[in-house]
Amino acid sequence: MAHATTPEGQQHPIRLYLIVWGWLFVLSACSYLVDYFHLHGILRWSLILLFMALKAGLIIAVFMHMAWERLALAYAILLPPLVVLVFVSIMAFEADYTLFTREVFFRGG
Amino acid sequence: MPDVAPANAQDTTKQPGGWHSLVADWSSDQRAFKSASWGKAMMWIFLLSDTFIFSCFLISYMTVRMSTVVPWPNPSEVFALEIGGTNLPLILIAIMTFVLISSSGTMAMAVNFAYRRDRVRTALLILVTAAFGATFVCMQAFEWTKLIHEGVRPWENPWGAPQFGSTFFMITGFHGTHVTIGVIFLLIIARKVWRGDFDQQRKGFFTSRKGRWEIVEITGLYWHFVDLVWVFIFALFYLW
Numbered sequence: 001m002a003h004a005t006t007p008e009g010q011q012h013p014i015r016l017y018l019i020v021w022g023w024l025f026v027l028s029a030c031s032y033l034v035d036y037f038h039l040h041g042i043l044r045w046s047l048i049l050l051f052m053a054l055k056a057g058l059i060i061a062v063f064m065h066m067a068w069e070r071l072a073l074a075y076a077i078l079l080p081p082l083v084v085l086v087f088v089s090i091m092a093f094e095a096d097y098t099l100f101t102r103e104v105f106f107r108g109g
Numbered sequence: 110m111p112d113v114a115p116a117n118a119q120d121t122t123k124q125p126g127g128w129h130s131l132v133a134d135w136s137s138d139q140r141a142f143k144s145a146s147w148g149k150a151m152m153w154i155f156l157l158s159d160t161f162i163f164s165c166f167l168i169s170y171m172t173v174r175m176s177t178v179v180p181w182p183n184p185s186e187v188f189a190l191e192i193g194g195t196n197l198p199l200i201l202i203a204i205m206t207f208v209l210i211s212s213s214g215t216m217a218m219a220v221n222f223a224y225r226r227d228r229v230r231t232a233l234l235i236l237v238t239a240a241f242g243a244t245f246v247c248m249q250a251f252e253w254t255k256l257i258h259e260g261v262r263p264w265e266n267p268w269g270a271p272q273f274g275s276t277f278f279m280i281t282g283f284h285g286t287h288v289t290i291g292v293i294f295l296l297i298i299a300r301k302v303w304r305g306d307f308d309q310q311r312k313g314f315f316t317s318r319k320g321r322w323e324i325v326e327i328t329g330l331y332w333h334f335v336d337l338v339w340v341f342i343f344a345l346f347y348l349w
Contacts, residue, residue, distance in 0.1 A: 011224060020214075021217075028210060028343075036199075048349065056341070059337050064329075064334075071130050072142060072143070073150065076142075081160050081161075087164070099177075102176065
């Protein structure tokens with residue numbers, strides 16, 4: 001009865017959800033500890049992003065059952081948000097330029 | 110349009126797997142999403158559009174934070190609370206995170222029991238989920254009240270860059286609205302499960318469509334998404 005997809009829905013053992021729940025707790029605690037121990041710089045940012053990605057992956061894959069959907073749906077839903085990263089880099093570039101002009105023209109002026 | 114796929118299309122065991130399935134499903138000249146019902150596929154597509162909305166908020170937050178010449182307030186100190194004489198950084202936000210994750214856990218189990226047609230356990234777990242969600246909204250209201258008393262406004266705050274207030278109220282406010290809507294929907298679904306609407310295929314008061322157990326999973330998708338968005342807000346706004 002483990003992991004069957006039928007027209008009536010999916011059957012997974014309850015234990016699976018409890019394990020994922022536990023992992024989400026551990027990962028959240030880890031990201032809280034990053035702040036608690038005042039980690040700084042690249043280490044802080046990479047740890048925050050790592051724990052964020054792992055938590056998001058667990059929620060989407062197991063809680064939202066994306067791991068058991070067909071690829072046609074998974075790619076249709078998961079690929080478009082990745083394109084947002086292009087938007088992020090465009091706006092990072094833009095913000096960098098804004099900061100540059102502000103520092104040049106508005107500092108000590 | 111039928112709510113569920115015709116029997117032959119639903120039989121996914123006979124269809125190819127892996128990369129071939131991707132090409133085959135999309136070029137099948139039928140329906141692209143063969144394992145997901147119409148309702149489930151549409152909820153996913155709604156969530157995709159919602160992803161873009163939250164992406165826009167978080168990207169605009171990134172833009173103003175990167176481009177300001179005034180120092181950004183330290184979230185670790187802004188959201189600190191004094192409990193029992195010790196000053197704990199970010200503690201309220203951490204508790205809110207655990208509350209929301211717990212609600213996702215109970216929701217996942219509710220979906221599981223819904224597929225086993227266990228009316229009582231499903232309804233109870235959905236109610237527990239709704240209670241966690243309501244707790245989260247209450248804690249957020251407390252947090253907002255505290256910050257407003259300390260002088261945070263969308264246009265100014267006592268600690269630094271004024272954009273802090275506008276992005277904070279916008280992002281957490283929009284997320285809180287999602288949680289509130291989710292709690293309302295959970296209560297409606299819990300009532301329907303409890304009453305046995307899905308066993309009797311009782312028609313919905315708004316859509317006039319026959320009640321189906323699958324609506325529990327579709328509502329669950331929305332609820333997990335709310336938790337998912339919080340993962341990103343927690344990491345990018347509170348911890349960064």
